[in-house]
Amino acid sequence: MPPVSSPGSLDSSGPRFSAGDRAARVRFRRAMALMVMTLVLPGSAQVVAGNRRIGWIALRTWALLWLVFLVTVISGAIWHGLVFRLAFDTAALLLLRLGLMALAVGWAFLFVDAWRLGQPLTLSMSHRRAAIGVNGVLCFSIVAALLFGAHLVGVQRQFILAMSGNGEVTGAHDGRYNVLLLGGDSGAGRWGLRPDSMTVASIDAETGRTVLISLPRNMQNFPFAKGSVMHEQFPDGFDADYLNGVSTWAGDNTELFPDSDNPGVEATVEAVEGITGLKINYWAMVNLEGFKDLVDAFGGVTLNVRQPIPVGGLGDDVTGYIKPGVRKLNGFETLWFARARDDSDDYSRMARQKCVMNAMLHQISPQTAVSNFAQIAQASSAMVSTDIPSSEFSRFVQLALKARGQQVSTLSLVPPMIDTAHPDIKLVRAKVAAAIDHAEGNGSAPAAPKKHKNATVTGGSIGSLSSGYAANEAEDLDTAC
Template identity: 45%
Template sequence: MSDVHPSAPSAAPARSDVRVRTLSPVRRASDRVQFRRGLTLTLMTLLMPGSAQLVMGNRRVGRIAVRVWLGCLAFGLLLVVLALTSRSTLFIFATNPRILTIGRVLLIAGALAWVLLLLDAWRLGRPLQMGRSHRLWMTGLNAALCFSTAGALFFAAHLVGVQNGLIGTVFAAQTSADPSEGRYNILLLGTDAGDDREGMRPDSLQVASVDAETGRTVLIGLPRNLEDVPFPEGSVMRREFPDGFDCDGCYLNAVNTWALDHRELFGDQPDPGIRATMEAVEEITGLTLSYHVIVDMAGFASLVDAVGGVEIDVPERLAKFGAEDSWRQEYIEPGRQRLDGDEALWFARSRVQNDDFSRMGRQKCLMSAMVAQLEPTTVLMNVQKIAESGKALLTTDIPAKDLNVLADLALKARAQDISSVSLTPPVIDTGNPDYPKVRRIVADGIDTAEGRAPRKHGLERASLPAVSAPESAAAPKDLRKVNQADDVAAAC
């Protein structure tokens, strides 16, 4: 009988049966060298695509890739030089539809090629010969670089496509206009066309007169209720109204509707309403208009929302609806604040508590604030929303081929004061306007903005009565004075 008890534990296995996997010092050193080589090839491809292939791969592919990359660097340097010396030439690349289309295709092709080169650099690094941890690091890094580089280029291609679509939709006109007496004079029409409105009667009529060299801008506000509007010799409207636009209810903002209702008088003119309105404004101001821009109020609200609102000093409590909507009345409270699109729209159009001339002043303040606050980074981060609102916002006869010049002038205008001239009472009686006097005021306003001495009769400005303040509050700022300000931003 055995002396071993049946319940005794079995003997422990010998230590020689436990296998411990270790790498020899030589193998560990080789793995580190392999990892550094793979990392170097990947970073070389990131900094100069094709360089890894020149060193270890297909040299023909490497040479092509490096040459393309050097060409891209040279083009980027050219853009930097143009930004410093000739921004209008730089804007050609940003506004020419053909160049934008080619650029979009090249960006997409570049994204795909760069990803392929990064994957090839990963292959050349022989990741399967690395240790497990190094292989995971290399694969993760390469995947992250593929995603980030391709993502950046695809996003850039998207921006170019959006820009091209906006230009093709809004700036489809073909006819260019030269500056008149050194200025671009652009008619800005603010409209609020809707199902409850017949035709298009502008709520806001302004001329932006921009110096073609410096960008110095004068905003000329035209009351929509100007009567007896004159028309130039030889025009259809002059033939119909030789003594001015003197029919019942015929104000300046009704010229467009009248012309559209009688379009048979204008032959093959594609847009007789706008043409007649531009002729009237030219005769009123003595300026030759270069272009017109129709700004839809609903589209404007979308634009303000797209850029994150606009900061405005609201001088007084403003009603958001008309007097007939008092049952649902809401208000914009006074004080400096950031307005969203709906609030900015009502800031520009409200006149329940005041008059058209206060509204004209608020519109100028809003335009000045938008010009000052619209930063390039804001535009870049919201380009899709801005493009969508822009298509709904703008109708214009500005051709795409002139955008480079006007965009450069817009940047110059941001750095300068914007002056204002408005044809408002008591300087101008809108019911019985003195149009020769109007033209003198416009000419003097431009002379003053340009630093030239006004003509001997001087610049005539409105002397407005003080606004009575409630007993419990200080007098609000009278924004009617903005209509005659040499510096709109300061007056606001």
């Protein structure tokens, strides 16, 4: 008769675990637990098994960080402006970046210390390798995420520093911010000397409702704002060149602008104020060649291409065409959609440029901006020069988000409404005032633009030189484009 196994012993056919094996498993589980504790509650492993003073410092720091995070989230949910202010405050961003880097170093130290507290030399070789692998994955994942976050914060801060201008903060004029957008020719040492396009974005300071007022580059015999430097030089109006030549004239006479870093832009602002009667708050110069990089960073823009748009021209050969249809264009194609003048005219091009502005305002989502943030920041900082101080960035971002859900109105001071060679300035200012009043819901609606029967298309824009282009005078750009 075979011997009977003693109670509690393993069957001879099953695996046999010695007391040493069981102790090894316990040590391994303890080592893994210490690492998981460090992942969930940094410092808890030290409180349980190591330097309690370091552990309590880490735990209190962790609790404080969570408290700051929750307070910021709750405050941001109640007061949205707080989030934007923090996002564009260079001091706060520097503090956040340093904090993320310090957190990465400190957390990595706690992971290494937790591995040490797990007594790796007492583990079997297989358990030791597993502990090293788990600790390495956890440590490098956390540190990489924190350092990447610090990198993005650094990119945002450098973007703000590169973009911000040295202009003085100005309040709204009659409840609106008027920003002059200048599209400059690109080229070594010359982009922006003769602006290709000039548009005033008049933005309601409360709602973000925007009216785009465009001025033709070939306007002549116009006045400057009274009391300005240029008005003293041309009291009877500018007869030395076209409107886009004001910048060049000022650049050749910089002694008249001793305190200005951008005499050409300052002179152009004085011209725009004299023509429209609006007080300009800020200006932004856009490098049209760099614009394509920004569009690519956003993943392209969808536009209604109504006719084949030539690629090239402007003194060079036409190398191809953008085909008609509702198409998602990349940066190169979008640039030529906005710039092409072959088989077209300046006023058709102005209409297409407004359609590009409208499309980008409504199609670019915050999610896209976040996911492609680094590329967008790099493209933007290389594309735009402005006098808007960084303290105003958060305000205009909030207004842009409000404007996304609203119509964009346009007014272009072009033929047949305005004779660009001898503009009627009283008529110009009346049209500007009427367009703004109507956008704000005040006064009577301006005269409706001429209807374009059978969707007459010239140069890729609805309308013609004789009848005017729909996108150049529209209450809603979506319907005109």
